[in-house]
Amino acid sequence: MQIYWTKINKIIEESPEVKTYLLDCPEDFTWEEGSHTHFALEGFNAGEKPNRSLIRHMSISTLPQSNSIGITTRIREQCSEFKTILRNLEVGNEVAIFKTHSNVPLKREDKNVYLLSSGVGLATFRPLVLEYFERADNVNQIHSLNIDSSKDFLFTNIFESAPDKKFTSQFVDNRKDYYEEVKNLAADKDGLFYVVGSDEFLVQNIEVLREQGIKPTQIMLDKHKQQLSEFLSFDLSSETK
Ligand SMILES: Cc1cc2nc3c(=O)[nH]c(=O)nc-3n(C[C@H](O)[C@H](O)[C@H](O)COP(=O)(O)OP(=O)(O)OC[C@H]3O[C@@H](n4cnc5c(N)ncnc54)[C@H](O)[C@@H]3O)c2cc1C
Structure with missing residues (x-):
């Protein structure tokens, strides 16, 4: 090493x-x-x-x-x-x-990409967005949704909606608005959903996304393979309840 x-x-x-x-x-x-x-x-x-x-x-x-x-x-x-x-x-x-x-490089699969983050979790996505601005090949569009209860939203010069670049950025300061918006975004049954935040935040987002019919293979987490399956199988087992 x-x-x-x-x-x-x-x-x-x-x-x-x-x-x-x-x-x-x-x-x-x-x-x-x-x-x-x-x-x-x-x-x-x-x-x-x-x-x-x-x-x-x-x-x-x-x-x-x-x-x-x-x-x-x-x-x-x-x-x-x-x-x-x-x-x-x-x-x-x-x-x-x-x-x-990197567990979460930008996937270029001709899909819509949704970046869901909490607080400084947005830092993980900053280079993905910059990479997309430099080269948008095979990415349909990117939508970022960040929740920060401090209301001191980060990187607002980059995370600013730009229709010409097919980039949308939303900031919210409370959970109600956040999860309502996650549900709206999950109407896209073919999107790729990246989630970054605390483990509790990941679990809750996975739950909401899965309830809306998003498959585990559409959910990207900053976790190694082993942890990834633990997170996504938590979700799968909850389906049988
Ligand atoms: C893959 C991955 C990527 C990550 N990327 C980032 C990143 O880019 N940026 C980032 O910031 N973190 C990132 N993290 C999380 C990071 O590793 C730390 O776990 C996190 O920043 C918390 O740091 P800390 O343990 O030093 O605690 P702190 O941030 O200092 O504290 C955590 C919480 O405990 C409270 N607390 C701590 N000490 C005390 C005390 N003595 N008395 C009372 N309350 C206390 C604090 O108020 C706070 O609410 C990442 C983690 C992973 C796994």
Whole structure:
């Protein structure tokens, strides 16, 4: 396993609680849209075993073309040790990234794509949308729906409806509006539905989508194969109740 140590080159305040850390891109480091990585802080590998409290999974919110690795995260006042340290890091400080992989690349199957996310889950989809704007081949259209109760919606310069690009973006701040809209979107029985958020959020979205007749093969989650089948079989077993 290769560990890439790299430096923070910019910190963007996306909203009062959300920051994007832009990291220098190591020469031989590349990734696909939808990738997540292991983001680690100094000292994580100092002992015999890696110190898990200094490592978090994070999506990469940029594309390789931007030449910076973007990590977008919410840091609340009450936060973990990891985020307390991260909050105090500055431009020039070193961090590590390793084991980078995409479970949710943009599928080019001549279908409508629906991106369903909660809060900073939108960061996972940012590079998918940028990739689509660069090359729309074999993607009919993209519709993003994000719920954020803070109302400080993210990346609004990119997530802005653009009919000429066949891109629609919706932000809502409450669950009622969110799930009503998910039901509306699920009227498209042939669409591809990507879902990113907490596990509870995934479970609830899968339930609503399945109730509307969307098949597990149409649902894309940022999970490895094994976890994916657990999530989608949870849903299948609930069908028999
Ligand atoms: C594939 C994948 C991709 C991911 N991508 C991203 C991403 O792009 N961005 C991202 O932000 N996360 C992402 N995550 C989730 C990420 O790995 C962390 O689990 C998440 O950010 C929470 O971080 P944390 O554990 O440091 O807790 P925190 O965010 O600090 O806290 C989690 C919750 O616990 C509360 N809390 C924590 N500590 C305390 C305390 N001492 N007292 C009271 N309350 C407390 C906080 O208020 C908060 O509500 C991803 C996860 C996976 C699996």
